[in-house]
Each structure stands twice: as structure tokens, then as C-alpha cells.
Amino acid sequence: MATHVVNEAQKLATTDKTFCDLPPAIADTLEQEALTTTYPTGAVLFAEGQAPRGVFIVRRGRVKLSICGSDGRTLILRIVDPGCPLGVAAVVSGRPYEATAETQEPSEISFLRHSDLLNLMRQHGEFALWVTQHISADYASTCREIRDLILSDSASEKLARLLVGWLDQNTASKNPSQMKLALTHEEIGQMIGSSRETVSRLFAGFKKQRLIQQTGSTLVIPDRVALESLITA
Amino acid sequence: MATHVVNEAQKLATTDKTFCDLPPAIADTLEQEALTTTYPTGAVLFAEGQAPRGVFIVRRGRVKLSICGSDGRTLILRIVDPGCPLGVAAVVSGRPYEATAETQEPSEISFLRHSDLLNLMRQHGEFALWVTQHISADYASTCREIRDLILSDSASEKLARLLVGWLDQNTASKNPSQMKLALTHEEIGQMIGSSRETVSRLFAGFKKQRLIQQTGSTLVIPDRVALESLITA
DNA sequence: ACCGGTCGGTGATGGAGATCACACATCGCT
DNA sequence: AGCGATGTGTGATCTCCATCACCGACCGGT
Numbered sequence: 112m113a114t115h116v117v118n119e120a121q122k123l124a125t126t127d128k129t130f131c132d133l134p135p136a137i138a139d140t141l142e143q144e145a146l147t148t149t150y151p152t153g154a155v156l157f158a159e160g161q162a163p164r165g166v167f168i169v170r171r172g173r174v175k176l177s178i179c180g181s182d183g184r185t186l187i188l189r190i191v192d193p194g195c196p197l198g199v200a201a202v203v204s205g206r207p208y209e210a211t212a213e214t215q216e217p218s219e220i221s222f223l224r225h226s227d228l229l230n231l232m233r234q235h236g237e238f239a240l241w242v243t244q245h246i247s248a249d250y251a252s253t254c255r256e257i258r259d260l261i262l263s264d265s266a267s268e269k270l271a272r273l274l275v276g277w278l279d280q281n282t283a284s285k286n287p288s289q290m291k292l293a294l295t296h297e298e299i300g301q302m303i304g305s306s307r308e309t310v311s312r313l314f315a316g317f318k319k320q321r322l323i324q325q326t327g328s329t330l331v332i333p334d335r336v337a338l339e340s341l342i343t344a
Numbered sequence: 345m346a347t348h349v350v351n352e353a354q355k356l357a358t359t360d361k362t363f364c365d366l367p368p369a370i371a372d373t374l375e376q377e378a379l380t381t382t383y384p385t386g387a388v389l390f391a392e393g394q395a396p397r398g399v400f401i402v403r404r405g406r407v408k409l410s411i412c413g414s415d416g417r418t419l420i421l422r423i424v425d426p427g428c429p430l431g432v433a434a435v436v437s438g439r440p441y442e443a444t445a446e447t448q449e450p451s452e453i454s455f456l457r458h459s460d461l462l463n464l465m466r467q468h469g470e471f472a473l474w475v476t477q478h479i480s481a482d483y484a485s486t487c488r489e490i491r492d493l494i495l496s497d498s499a500s501e502k503l504a505r506l507l508v509g510w511l512d513q514n515t516a517s518k519n520p521s522q523m524k525l526a527l528t529h530e531e532i533g534q535m536i537g538s539s540r541e542t543v544s545r546l547f548a549g550f551k552k553q554r555l556i557q558q559t560g561s562t563l564v565i566p567d568r569v570a571l572e573s574l575i576t577a
Numbered sequence: 578a579c580c581g582g583t584c585g586g587t588g589a590t591g592g593a594g595a596t597c598a599c600a601c602a603t604c605g606c607t
Numbered sequence: 608a609g610c611g612a613t614g615t616g617t618g619a620t621c622t623c624c625a626t627c628a629c630c631g632a633c634c635g636g637t
Contacts, residue, residue, distance in 0.1 A: 178487060180495020181576035188490075203473070204480035209487040232473050239472030240436070240465050246476060247437035250483045253490065254411060254442040257421075260494055261537045262413020264625095266594070295614065304494045306595055311616055343414035497595090499624070529585065539625055544586055578637105585632075595622080602615075607608105 137238045140231065145221040156197065156212040156220065163201035163208055165224040169193045172218020177301070178210045187302045189252060190215065196245050202228055203246075215293075260304050263343075269303035270313050271341040274323070278332060288335065292328045370471045373464065378454040389430065389445040389453065396434035396441055398457040402426045405451020410534065411443045420534045422485060423448065429478050435461055436479075448526075493537050496576075502536035503546050504574040507556070511565055521568065525561045 133141065147170060150156070156167050159178055167174075174191040188210055191197060201208040202225050214220075223231075232239040259272055281290045294302070296310040303310075317323045322338050324331040332338060366374065380403060383389070389400050392411055400407075407424040421443055424430060434441040435458050447453075456464075465472040492505055514523045527535070529543040536543075550556045555571050557564040565571060 178491050178495070180491055182495065182497075184495050186490065186495055188487075199476075200480035200483040203476050204484060206481075206484050209484045229473065232476070233469040236466040236469045236472050239469050239476060240462070243432075243436050243465070243472060243476045243479060246479050246483055247433035248439075250433040250479055250486065251437060251439050251442045253483060253486045254421075257419065257486065257490055257493070258411050258413055260490070262411070262415065262417050262419055264415075264593085297614080307615085308596080308617080309594060312594095315616075497623085528583085530583095540585085541587080541626080542624060545624095548586075580636090582634085582636105583632105584634100586630085588627105588629085590625105590627085592625090593623100595620105597618105597620080599618085600616085602613105604611105604613085606610080606612105 133241055134237060137231075137235050137241075140235075141221075141223070141238075144227050144231070145223045147219060147221040149217065149219050150214045152214055152216050154214045154218075156214070157201075157208045159209065159211045160207045163198060163205070163225060165222055166199050166202050166228050167197040167212065168221040168223065169195050169197065170219040170221055172220070173215045174218060174220075175213045175215050176210045177213070185301045186304060187298060188256065196242065199228070199242055199246050200249070203232075203242075266303060266305045266309050267313055267316070268342055269305070270299070270310065270317075271322075271338050273299070273303055274330075274332065275335065275339055275342070278335060288333060289329060289331050292325070292330045366474055367470060370464075370468050370474075373468075374454075374456070374471075377460050377464070378456045380452060380454040382450065382452050383447045385447055385449050387447045387451075389447070390434075390441045392442065392444045393440045396431060396438070396458060398455055399432050399435050399461050400430040400445065401454040401456065402428050402430065403452040403454055405453070406448045407451060407453075408446045408448050409443045410446070418534045419537060420531060421489065429475065432461070432475055432479050433482070436465075436475075499536060499538045499542050500546055500549070501575055502538070503532070503543065503550075504555075504571050506532070506536055507563075507565065508568065508572055508575070511568060521565050523563050523565075525558070525563045 145168065150172075156174065157164070169191055171193055174197065176188045176191055176197070177185050178188060179185050191212075197212050198208055200206075228242075232242060259269060263269060263272075277290055278288070281287065296314070297307045300307045300310045314323070314325070317338075318325065320337075321333065322341075324333065378401065383405075389407065390397070402424055404426055407430065409421045409424055409430070410418050411421060412418050424445075430445050431441055433439075461475075465475060492502060496502060496505075510523055511521070514520065529547070530540045533540045533543045547556070547558070550571075551558065553570075555565070555567065555574075557566065
């Protein structure tokens with residue numbers, strides 16, 4: 112509910128600059144070449160391992176990016192917000208999509224075909240740079256993911272990191288220490304690479320330690336510093 | 345020793361096209377703008393967290409790319425071969441270098457300043473595309489890394505995967521099931537996210553199961569399929 | 578030959594968390 | 608109400624691997 116309001120605001124904000132932070136000339140071209148569609152919740156834009164058809168640019172909504180292990184377990188790489196292109200790495204490198212993209216709420220998404228993307232990049236260095244900046248950011252965030260997930264161990268540390276990270280994204284809210292919990296324990300587990308049960312137990316522990324309070328889907332973090340002290344412990 | 349020979353061959357192959365797979369016009373420009381230096385073994389080109397100064401392009405030699413966790417443990421992301429640019433993501437996104445780059449043998453490396461890279465990319469879409477292709481490949485390989493390291497568990501599976509991967513890179517050798525082991529157990533552990541002792545024990549187990557044979561630093565994998573059967577088990 | 582360093586093998590131990598197996602709470606549906 | 612589906616809380620157990628603690632091998636320097 113609350114998220115819808117946010118997204119409407121974002122939509123309005125972006126109708127101005129159309130394609131986010133791109134120069135108007137390129138944004139217009141993009142607007143002409145791209146095909147914009149509205150997807151319902153749970154739509155799969157592309158799946159890990161498929162041959163790349165093109166890139167998707169999130170205009171409105173939220174998209175979950177995940178990878179799947181051989182044993183069937185799932186790891187959520189990140190939740191993608193409007194303004195971000197998806198699947199660029201696959202298209203540019205010609206390799207299969209490296210993750211699965213699935214809408215988490217009704218979303219408006221532009222599609223740009225493989226060849227159109229490459230042509231645009233060749234013609235407009237500025238656009239190529241924009242694309243590259245996004246991949247670079249993705250790469251950096253993936254590296255952080257690796258560091259956090261492999262080199263920290265202790266599930267509590269990872270959960271604390273995740274919560275603090277969410278808190279930072281939450282600057283828009285009136286109460287900065289309060290947030291809506293949009294994911295299930297299962298999904299949170301998939302974000303920090305641990306089981307549903309472990310997440311449950313960790314939440315219980317955090318509550319006992321007064322690190323978090325929870326009423327319904329509302330999460331309050333009274334003492335951010337205390338939570339941060341769990342990180343790099 | 346053997347690697348030196350390989351590298352000489354690669355050097356010869358690249359002196360032709362100079363900057364690998366780039367169009368000659370751009371390669372020439374790059375050749376003028378870039379500063380090429382020879383580094384000894386163990387030189388640190390850049391360290392994780394530093395502000396980006398520019399990109400490094402490996403011309404000859406091998407460079408180890410690693411990240412370091414808060415607890416001091418190290419994870420080797422990959423070993424970079426000639427022809428690959430390093431640190432691009434950091435320069436393009438303006439964020440700190442996301443990993444540490446260290447030469448593993450005497451290496452010849454070109455340096456291109458921050459601003460020069462961006463200008464070149466803006467001016468030559470083709471060059472920007474080349475850069476983006478490399479980042480994309482890095483991104484894809486990092487995703488695989490995540491999948492393999494987090495979603496497989498069982499250290500033996502990871503080691504088996506690593507060995508099979510090395511086997512694939514080894515196509516140049518006369519005996520395709522034979523290879524030189526260039527890393528210590530410690531470093532192998534850092535590649536698969538486990539301890540030195542575990543690697544030792546795994547190797548012992550593999551030998552007992554006749555999955556590998558080892559004499560000195562030469563590793564023979566008599567039955568590749570058997571090794572692969574450990575993966576996704 | 579003597580050492581100090583790095584590397585590799587191997588036993589013993591402990592602990593974090595996966596997994597299994599429940600019970601309970603919602604919530605939407607007919 | 609009654610019912611499945613889905614999400615959550617929590618105990619018991621079990622497994623894998625990190626860690627500690629050695630020892631022996633090898634190599635390069637003086």
C-alpha cells in the first residue's frame with residue numbers, strides 16, 4: 112500500500128527526465144526504440160540461463176533479481192528499483208542471463224532489443240557510458256554481496272547488515288527508524304544465504320535483545336548503533 | 345616456467361593487434377595515452393577501498409584479484425590473464441576499487457588515467473562497448489562465483505568445480521588431462537572459501553578415490569567425468 | 578651443515594547452522 | 608464456519624568444516 116504511493120511519486124519524478132539521468136536527446140531516442148509494458152506481480156522478465164533477448168529498464172515497480180543453485184536453493188541478489196536497466200551484462204557479453212528477474216509488484220518496464228542496445232551504444236558514447244555505469248554499480252554491489260556473504264559468516268551479522276542497509280534506503284519515511292517489512296522470513300533467508308528457521312530464530316533473538324521491535328509488518332529499530340555493533344564483531 | 349612460455353606466446357600474439365581485440369584506430373590512441381610498466385611479482389596495482397586512479401590493462405603476466413573480509417580472511421575472485429582491463433568498474437562508477445589487484449608473476453601492465461578512460465569511452469562508442477563487454481564478463485563471472493560458493497556448499501564440490509574449470513582453461517597443453525598447479529593449498533582455499541586444512545584433506549581424499557594424481561606440481565585428472573560427478577551431487 | 582621460512586599432512590575438538598518435525602497463527606475463499 | 612495455503616515459532620539432532628595443535632618436508636641463505 113505505502114509502496115504504491117512511493118512508486119507513483121517516482122513515476123511523476125521520472126516522467127520529467129523520462130529515462131532517468133540520461134541526456135534528453137538520447138532519452139528521446141530510447142523512448143522511441145523501447146517498448147514499454149505493464150507487468151503484474153510475479154511476472155518473470157527473464158530466467159537464469161536463457162539466451163539474452165534484450166534489456167529491460169524498470170520504469171515503475173520493483174523487480175527481484177535472484178540466482179538459483181544446483182541444489183535448488185535460491186539466493187536473492189538484490190531488489191531493483193526504477194531507473195535501472197536489467198540484463199545488460201548478458202546482452203553485451205552475449206552470454207546467457209546470469210540471474211532471474213521477477214516482478215515483486217505490478218511494474219512498468221521498457222524493453223530494448225539486443226541489437227538496438229548495441230547500436231545505441233556504438234552511436235552514443237554517452238549512452239554507452241550510462242550503461243557501463245549501471246553495470247559497474249551492479250558489479251560493485253555483487254562484490255559487496257560476495258564479501259558480506261562469504262567472508263563474514265555468522266548469520267546474525269548478515270541479518271544485521273541487511274537491516275541496517277534497509278534503514279539507509281528508508282530515508283524517505285517520516286520516521287527514519289521505522290520501516291515496512293516487505294519480505295517473508297524465507298525471502299530474507301534467501302538474501303543472507305541461510306534458512307528460514309535461522310531467520311526466525313535470529314529475529315527472536317534480536318527482539319529479546321531489544322535491537323528490534325515488530326508489530327505486524329512494521330519494523331522499528333530503536334538503536335541503530337547497537338545493531339551496527341553486531342557487524343564486524 | 346611453463347607459464348612463461350605461454351605468456352611469451354601471448355605477447356607475440358598481441359603485439360600484432362596491440363590492444364587485443366580492439367580496432368586498430370582505437371588501439372593506437374590507447375597506445376599513446378596509456379603508460380606501460382613492468383611490475384615484479386607481488387606488486388599491488390590497487391587495493392580494495394582505494395579511490396580509483398585509473399584502469400590497468402594486463403599486457404603480459406598474471407594478476408590476482410581478491411577481496412578481503414572484515415575478519416581478515418581473503419577470497420580470491422579470479423586470476424586475470426593478458427588482454428583484460430582491471431578496475432574499470434571502480435573508475436566508471438566513481439566508487440572505490442572493489443577488490444585488490446596483485447601481480448602473481450612479473451607482469452607488463454598499461455595504465456590509463458581515470459579521465460582518459462572516460463573521454464575515450466565518450467568519443468568512441470566502439471571502445472566503450474569493448475570496456476562494457478569486459479565488465480559484463482566480470483559481472484557474469486562474479487555471479488557464477490556467488491552461485492558456486494554460496495549455493496553449493498560442500499567444499500569437495502567447490503574444489504571439484506575449480507579443478508574442472510582449470511582443466512578447461514588448459515586446452516593449450518599437449519596432454520589435456522594434465523596441468524601445472526600454480527597455487528598453494530592456502531590460495532586454493534581462498535578461491536573456494538575454505539581453510540587450508542580442508543583443501544589438504546580434500547586433496548588426500550581425491551587421491552584416495554583415484555580422482556586425481558599428483559607428482560610435484562603436476563596434477564593429472566585421469567577421469568574427468570568422475571570428478572564432475574561430484575558437482576551437483 | 579645449520580636454520581628459519583613457507584608449505585603440506587593429520588588428529589582432536591567444538592560450534593554454527595541446516596534439517597527434520599512439529600504446532601500455531603492468519604488470511605482468503607466457498 | 609470450515610478449509611487449504613502460507614507464514615511463523617521452536618525443539619532435537621546431526622553434519623560439515625573451522626580451528627587449534629602438532630610434525631615433517633622442502634628450499635634458500637649464510
